[in-house]
Amino acid sequence: MAEFSTPTTEQEFAENFAQLKPLMNRTEALFESSRCLFCFDAPCIKACPSGIDIPQFIRQINSGNDTGAARTIYEANYFGNACGKVCPTEVLCEGACVYNLQEVKPIEIGRLQSYATTKVIASGKKLFGPGAANGKSVAVIGAGPAGISAACELRALGYEVDVFEAKAQPSGLTVYGVAPYKITNEETLAEMDYLQAQFGYHTHFNSPINSREELIELENKYDAIFLGIGLGKTNALGLPGEDKINCTGAVEFIAELRQQHHKIVVGRKVIVLGGGNTAMDAASESARLGAERVLLAYRRGKEEMGAYEFEYDLAKGVGVSGVFNVAPLEIVGDDYVAGVRFIRTETIDGRVSEIAGSEFVEPCDMVIKATGQAKQTQFLSLIPGLEVDGKGRIVANAHTGQTTNPKYFASGDAWNGGAEVVNAAAEAKLTARGIHAYLSK
Amino acid sequence: MPDLSINFAGIKSPNPFWLASAPPTNSGYQIMKAFDAGWGGAVWKTMGVPVVNVSSRYGGVNYRDKRLVGFNNIELISDRPLADNLREIEEVKKRFPNHAVIASLMVQSRQEWHDIVRQSQDAGADGFELNFGCPHGMCERGMGSAVGQEPKILQMIVEWVMEVATKPVIVKLTPNISDITEPALAARRGGADAISLINTIQSIVGVDIDHFAPYPVVDGKGSNGGYCGPAVKPIALNMVKNCAQHPDIQLPISGIGGIETWRDAVEHILLGASSVQVCTAAMHYGFGIIREMTSGLEQYMVDKGFHTIYDFVGKALPNVLPWEQLNMKYKVTANIHAEKCIGCQLCYTACEDGAHQAIKLNADTRVPEIIEENCVGCNLCSLVCPVEECITMDRTDSGTEHLTWKERVEAGTAPTEFNDERAGGRHHWVPEPSAALGKERHKTLPGKARIYAGETEAPAEA
Numbered sequence A: 001m002a003e004f005s006t007p008t009t010e011q012e013f014a015e016n017f018a019q020l021k022p023l024m025n026r027t028e029a030l031f032e033s034s035r036c037l038f039c040f041d042a043p044c045i046k047a048c049p050s051g052i053d054i055p056q057f058i059r060q061i062n063s064g065n066d067t068g069a070a071r072t073i074y075e076a077n078y079f080g081n082a083c084g085k086v087c088p089t090e091v092l093c094e095g096a097c098v099y100n101l102q103e104v105k106p107i108e109i110g111r112l113q114s115y116a117t118t119k120v121i122a123s124g125k126k127l128f129g130p131g132a133a134n135g136k137s138v139a140v141i142g143a144g145p146a147g148i149s150a151a152c153e154l155r156a157l158g159y160e161v162d163v164f165e166a167k168a169q170p171s172g173l174t175v176y177g178v179a180p181y182k183i184t185n186e187e188t189l190a191e192m193d194y195l196q197a198q199f200g201y202h203t204h205f206n207s208p209i210n211s212r213e214e215l216i217e218l219e220n221k222y223d224a225i226f227l228g229i230g231l232g233k234t235n236a237l238g239l240p241g242e243d244k245i246n247c248t249g250a251v252e253f254i255a256e257l258r259q260q261h262h263k264i265v266v267g268r269k270v271i272v273l274g275g276g277n278t279a280m281d282a283a284s285e286s287a288r289l290g291a292e293r294v295l296l297a298y299r300r301g302k303e304e305m306g307a308y309e310f311e312y313d314l315a316k317g318v319g320v321s322g323v324f325n326v327a328p329l330e331i332v333g334d335d336y337v338a339g340v341r342f343i344r345t346e347t348i349d350g351r352v353s354e355i356a357g358s359e360f361v362e363p364c365d366m367v368i369k370a371t372g373q374a375k376q377t378q379f380l381s382l383i384p385g386l387e388v389d390g391k392g393r394i395v396a397n398a399h400t401g402q403t404t405n406p407k408y409f410a411s412g413d414a415w416n417g418g419a420e421v422v423n424a425a426a427e428a429k430l431t432a433r434g435i436h437a438y439l440s441k
Numbered sequence B: 001m002p003d004l005s006i007n008f009a010g011i012k013s014p015n016p017f018w019l020a021s022a023p024p025t026n027s028g029y030q031i032m033k034a035f036d037a038g039w040g041g042a043v044w045k046t047m048g049v050p051v052v053n054v055s056s057r058y059g060g061v062n063y064r065d066k067r068l069v070g071f072n073n074i075e076l077i078s079d080r081p082l083a084d085n086l087r088e089i090e091e092v093k094k095r096f097p098n099h100a101v102i103a104s105l106m107v108q109s110r111q112e113w114h115d116i117v118r119q120s121q122d123a124g125a126d127g128f129e130l131n132f133g134c135p136h137g138m139c140e141r142g143m144g145s146a147v148g149q150e151p152k153i154l155q156m157i158v159e160w161v162m163e164v165a166t167k168p169v170i171v172k173l174t175p176n177i178s179d180i181t182e183p184a185l186a187a188r189r190g191g192a193d194a195i196s197l198i199n200t201i202q203s204i205v206g207v208d209i210d211h212f213a214p215y216p217v218v219d220g221k222g223s224n225g226g227y228c229g230p231a232v233k234p235i236a237l238n239m240v241k242n243c244a245q246h247p248d249i250q251l252p253i254s255g256i257g258g259i260e261t262w263r264d265a266v267e268h269i270l271l272g273a274s275s276v277q278v279c280t281a282a283m284h285y286g287f288g289i290i291r292e293m294t295s296g297l298e299q300y301m302v303d304k305g306f307h308t309i310y311d312f313v314g315k316a317l318p319n320v321l322p323w324e325q326l327n328m329k330y331k332v333t334a335n336i337h338a339e340k341c342i343g344c345q346l347c348y349t350a351c352e353d354g355a356h357q358a359i360k361l362n363a364d365t366r367v368p369e370i371i372e373e374n375c376v377g378c379n380l381c382s383l384v385c386p387v388e389e390c391i392t393m394d395r396t397d398s399g400t401e402h403l404t405w406k407e408r409v410e411a412g413t414a415p416t417e418f419n420d421e422r423a424g425g426r427h428h429w430v431p432e433p434s435a436a437l438g439k440e441r442h443k444t445l446p447g448k449a450r451i452y453a454g455e456t457e458a459p460a461e462a
């Protein structure tokens, strides 16, 4: 029995995808900020990949200086508002909060962060601006967390910045990938508008850079090029039947969901293949779209799933059930998906092996493959001298983000292999400094 | 079951909890409701020539999310005609003959004092409280604290009242004076039967920083008011103690100031009060708080084996000494119980910046360590630690020696010169000033830069 009925209006969609971290009001923010101990050398700061001075901004909220709080946040992380909502805070700042050791609920750092930044975004107050023009310019490819963060920091340092984005909207996977119950499109885009209004970088949407010719043009025109291209499409499984109708990649499914909301159609019985966070998201989302049964199928044991425990709990909480130690062999059906043929597996000494004769077919009318995103190796091969490592990640200087082609710099998923918004934002800010150091030589 | 009843200078009351003269005792309606709820007595809102109040009368001090840790007002005495108040006193006394109804009074001339005392007596009041405390408005008219600050005038008025009073007379003292025992002694000389303290403390409770006026704001302006609520309890306790210890005062004391729970009441009683009065807490939470107060007091008395209030009135007084009589050989040292520590390091930064650099941090643990030889036993770390019982102050002297400052002075072993060898901090370790430089500077940098002090840094490996 489905826990959610299929949403047919924007309002029903919003109800099914209610925000996990709703906006605080002043009273809640006051209460919560009052609890913060203002730890010395606070562990929450250390656990934040962008190193936000958390006790400082919480104290600022507490004393009624919401604008100052937002400044503290943005000084460390240009995606401050989005991060407050989409960061896996349970394993980052909030997971490190000293209250955990006392078995007291940790400070809701994420929600406080969104509280302060939402206020300043709504007010339009100017906190930052471009630095004095230094006559140089940088092209940024990709308007995701990495690209936009680099653009902001580069503008602050006085560069002219052009951002080229394949899609129609900025923020990358924040608006095309993150689960809708974590952040709304409006919230995401409001922060993007706010940043652009302050820093004044130029954005070019629907402008993929796809060819060597286009790259040559950029190389000639700009002093440096920042790669914030993230990852690519969902990896193919290489299984028979993968091309059947209603067998889709998780990233593609979610991108459509974020844009179409209730207008997208989910199967009655959905099988999600994978054990990572994206699999958890896709399963939760299918359930919230009204699927009657959602099965999460993972080829190893439950404990070996890459997903955070709280993400699995979240999926279970909306009625998703997990099947473990099963490997898909084939997507069965005629034109449409009718089921998945699995074989049972066992893990011996860390190696998964199939158990002969244990095959079975699990019927379904939709398959979502959450088996990882492919790297953009095809595109990267167009850049002369640019090396990627064995896993397809861009090789770049750890301190400056400079790639093996000195004109190119990189951050975010394309560099780290796939992490979180906060990592991309923090890395790009540092890489912008690396570009500056290089161009100031 | 312990007996909570009191006989305060001849005023009987089923328990020691009285409502102080203030808005909660403005009318018979409120007082009847309070008695019904369990209060033992009430001091009627001060009567005199009725006043006219301004609108916007109260201001509050909030601490973080805690509302009204301090409270102030610019209200005056009762604005109701005397006849109405007296009629209602009569009605309350008829309905509650065993509860204490005390008439609080404030007038000017001898004749007025005589008239109002007689009329209140006739209405059935069990006693009087002379309001010599109001620190705003009334004092500008030569009443309230203007009287309380002039012992001679205070004494004279008490004498006028005693000329006609047939019921016990309590003098309510203002804390807006450098030595509270002076007006208390004047009250005694005038023949008063008891004293009550403290009235509110002259205050500005806060400033509206957008409109540049003190709270409470009246049409863009404000005035100093009277401060009360939990924040004033320490001041009140000290003044109660001063009056209770003075050998020449020897009057029953009604303790007032910051009482909200049974615990606050017990503290006032241990320092010499034999009835207590409450205003702000009743204004904040209503009369219902009395249930917690009486039940807590009862439980405390059961636990301690006290049968009546008088078993512990002033019980802490022998232990309140002048500083010079404290034992300087007594030594406590901070002790961190690592298993309870949550690693907030507030103790570290408090001792490092605010005390004696007696706590250090070690690599690979967030649990700080006490440097015992540097610890002076000031308590600061144990006060800031957010975990109950996590830092204890443990006795580390032998417990056999006793030496006071007084004895040292008498023995000639106390420091007397600027660079005296016998200075307390003389041989105590203090770091070199320049060792401080650079310790905190990185914290002023934003984001990851604070860790790498401005260096660009590698993003973590995925």
Ligand SMILES: Cc1cc2nc3c(=O)[nH]c(=O)nc-3n(C[C@H](O)[C@H](O)[C@H](O)COP(=O)(O)OP(=O)(O)OC[C@H]3O[C@@H](n4cnc5c(N)ncnc54)[C@H](O)[C@@H]3O)c2cc1C
Binding pocket: A086, A087, A088, A141, A142, A143, A144, A145, A146, A147, A164, A165, A166, A167, A171, A172, A173, A174, A177, A178, A179, A182, A207, A208, A209, A210, A228, A229, A230, A231, A250, A251, A254, A277, A278, A281, A379, A411, A412, A413, A414, A418, A419, A420, A421, A422, A424
């Ligand atoms: C399903 C899913 C859920 C996630 N949930 C969370 C979450 O809850 N919390 C969290 O913190 N993180 C989450 N993440 C991870 C997070 O979204 C990414 O780590 C982050 O967006 C990486 O930022 P980026 O800028 O490196 O890449 P992206 O966000 O992928 O942005 C890259 C941008 O570059 C554009 N682009 C790529 N190639 C080109 C080209 N050749 N020319 C022009 N433009 C190009 C793309 O269109 C895209 O807009 C999730 C990821 C996925 C897939």
Ligand SMILES: Cc1cc2nc3c(=O)[nH]c(=O)nc-3n(C[C@H](O)[C@H](O)[C@H](O)COP(=O)(O)O)c2cc1C
Binding pocket: none
């Ligand atoms: C432990 C301690 C010692 C103090 N010593 C002095 C002192 O030596 N000289 C002084 O003028 N004030 C001294 N003060 C008073 C403070 O300077 C200050 O006036 C008072 O604490 C009120 O400020 P607050 O708002 O911080 O409470 C001391 C305060 C404390 C807490």
Ligand code: SF4
Binding pocket: A035, A036, A037, A038, A039, A042, A043, A044, A045, A054, A055, A096, A097, A098, A099, A107, A109, B344
């Ligand atoms: S660890 Fe928790 S309590 Fe300490 S500063 Fe951070 S949020 Fe505040």
Ligand code: SF4
Binding pocket: B336, B337, B340, B341, B342, B343, B344, B345, B346, B347, B348, B366, B367, B368, B384, B385, B386, B387, B390, B391
């Ligand atoms: S204040 Fe208490 S909890 Fe915090 S570090 Fe010190 S001992 Fe531990």
Ligand code: SF4
Binding pocket: B333, B334, B350, B351, B355, B356, B357, B358, B359, B370, B374, B375, B376, B377, B378, B379, B380, B381, B382
């Ligand atoms: S008692 Fe005082 S001196 Fe001793 S460790 Fe604690 S704060 Fe430092």
